[in-house]
Every structure is written in structure tokens, then in C-alpha cells.
Ligand SMILES: Nc1ncnc2c1ncn2[C@@H]1O[C@H](COP(=O)(O)OP(=O)(O)OP(=O)(O)O)[C@@H](O)[C@H]1O
């Protein structure tokens with residue numbers, strides 16, 4: 251197997267928000283890599299810092315500390331306007347709420363073409379229209395939809411418009427922040443399948459943010475688990491799901507419903523008490539317990555996690 255190349259490297263990212271005397275540590279010393287062409291799923295409950303991580307990566311905040319490397323380059327240190335623009339073009343976002351994220355006063359054509367205009371990627375109106383029509387067809391919409399307005403579309407169709415907008419500038423990397431959680435369950439799979447198909451065709455790399463661990467497992471190559479601003483576990487998707495190391499990951503998995511009522515009835519919900527780790531004063535960092543499978547722990551907890559890993563064999 252050829253060596254995997256990290257397209258994105260997040261190194262000791264901290265993103266704190268100050269509000270008067272109170273500081274929210276939305277992201278607190280988080281490090282992970284995303285390899286070219288893969289989907290990295292980021293899970294965790296509400297307020298764990300997933301969106302903040304995604305937004306920090308896209309330079310929508312000025313990080314408190316830490317580094318974001320894209321293609322080996324520190325994105326905070328891009329000096330020239332053209333390098334900054336190039337990064338903005340290559341790293342796009344798909345939003346959670348397809349109702350709020352499309353300007354209701356703009357036509358679908360103008361929404362999708364916004365990036366084309368900003369980055370000067372089309373030479374005239376005809377080319378612009380043609381590109382928008384191609385993009386609409388790429389995401390499974392009709393090219394005649396270009397002159398309509400967002401309110402004329404269903405949630406699933408709007409999310410397709412959002413995907414077309416992100417794709418317009420031919421990005422390498424897309425942050426998809428809970429892209430299906432606002433949609434009807436019946437159409438969630440269609441949108442996910444479209445994203446998977448586009449990834450294959452275009453070699454895209456995704457950061458896929460979600461609450462639902464079973465969905466993240468389905469779409470992701472690797473998974474990171476966040477809790478209160480900290481990344482607690484990272485590893486291959488199947489590994490993390492089938493052989494979780496951290497108690498918090500175990501508790502998330504125990505909350506995923508199983509379709510068999512008999513098994514479901516006899517299952518134990520696990521709970522995780524964060525205070526145990528929060529206040530014992532131990533320094534915790536990521537330790538690789540199995541190949542590519544990391545857990546955040548103190549040096550004297552490594553043996554415990556090795557035993558947990560052993561217990562799965
Ligand atoms: N711009 C901001 N200013 C102040 N605090 C913020 C800001 N953005 C996020 N926070 C706080 O940072 C923490 C992490 O928020 P974030 O939105 O990243 O979580 P999340 O994991 O995406 O949650 P959800 O699943 O609900 O979307 C929360 O406590 C939130 O209130």
C-alpha cells in the first residue's frame with residue numbers, strides 16, 4: 251500500500267471564546283490529520299466543539315493557538331492575497347440548515363455561481379450559465395431550475411443546491427457540518443449517497459460532522475470523537491465503532507438503537523462521567539493503542555487501554 255498523504259493537519263488547535271470573565275474552551279488542544287480522498291467523521295454531542303473545529307479549519311475564526319496545515323502549508327501564514335484566495339477556493343463548506351444557508355432573494359444560478367464570480371472562474375454570462383447548469387445536473391437537479399428561488403425547493407433539493415455551490419469552485423476539501431440532520435429521514439440517504447458518489451468521481455476529501463455515530467460510521471473511513479472541546483479517540487471507522495477504547499465512545503455507541511427489539515431490551519446503556527478525568531490533574535495526550543487507533547489518556551492509563559484492546563481479540 252502506498253503511504254497515505256495528509257491533506258489537512260490540525261495541530262494542537264485551541265479555539266477559546268471569551269465572554270466577559272467567562273472563557274468557553276470550544277476546542278481545547280485538538281490534533282488530527284485528514285488523508286487525501288478520505289472521509290473523516292467527527293462525532294460528539296451538542297456543544298462538544300465540532301462546528302467550531304470545522305470553522306477554525308476554514309479560517310473563519312482566528313485560532314487561539316495551534317496550527318492548520320493544508321497541503322503542508324500553514325494556512326494562517328499565507329501572506330499573499332492570491333494564496334489566501336486559493337485556500338478559500340480549495341476548502342469549502344456544506345451547511346447543516348439548507349433553509350437558512352441559501353439567500354432567499356438570490357436565484358439558484360446566482361447562489362451557485364457566487365464562488366465562480368469571486369474567484370473569476372468564468373469569462374462571460376454564457377459560460378457562467380453553462381457551468382451552473384452542469385452543476386445542477388451533477389447534483390441531480392434539473393438545469394431549468396437555475397432561474398428559480400430557494401423557496402421553490404424541498405429541503406433535500408436545497409441541500410443539493412448547497413452541494414452544487416460548494417462544488418462550483420472545484421475544491422479539494424469540504425467540511426460538511428451535519429449536512430443531513432435537518433432533512434427528512436427518507437431523503438437523508440439520497441444526499442449521503444450523492445456525497446459519496448461525488449467524492450469518488452472528484453477525489454474529494456471530507457470532514458463530515460454529525461451527532462449520529464451510526465451515520466458517521468457508514469460514511470467515514472476514520473472517526474474522531476469529541477467531548478467538551480477535547481478529542482478523546484481517533485481511529486479507523488470500524489475499529490472505533492466495533493472496538494471502542496474510551497468510555498465516552500462506548501457510551502455513544504450504547505445509545506445507538508439496534509433494530510432487533512429483543513437485543514435492544516436487554517442492552518445496557520453506558521454512561522460516562524467526565525468529571526473523573528477532568529479534575530484528577532493528570533496530563534492527557536493521544537496514545538496509539540492499536541495501529542492507527544488513538545485514545546486520549548495519561549501515561550499511567552495506557553496499560554488499561556491496552557487491556558481493553560486485548561479484550562476484543
Ligand atoms: N462564536 C461563538 N462565541 C462564543 N461561544 C461559542 C461560539 N461558537 C460556539 N461557542 C460555544 O462553543 C462550544 C462548542 O460549540 P460548537 O457549536 O462548536 O459545538 P457543536 O459540537 O458543533 O454542537 P452542535 O452539535 O450543537 O452543533 C459551545 O459551548 C458553544 O456555546
Ligand SMILES: [Mg+2]
Nearest residue numbers: 300301302427
Ligand atoms: Mg455544530
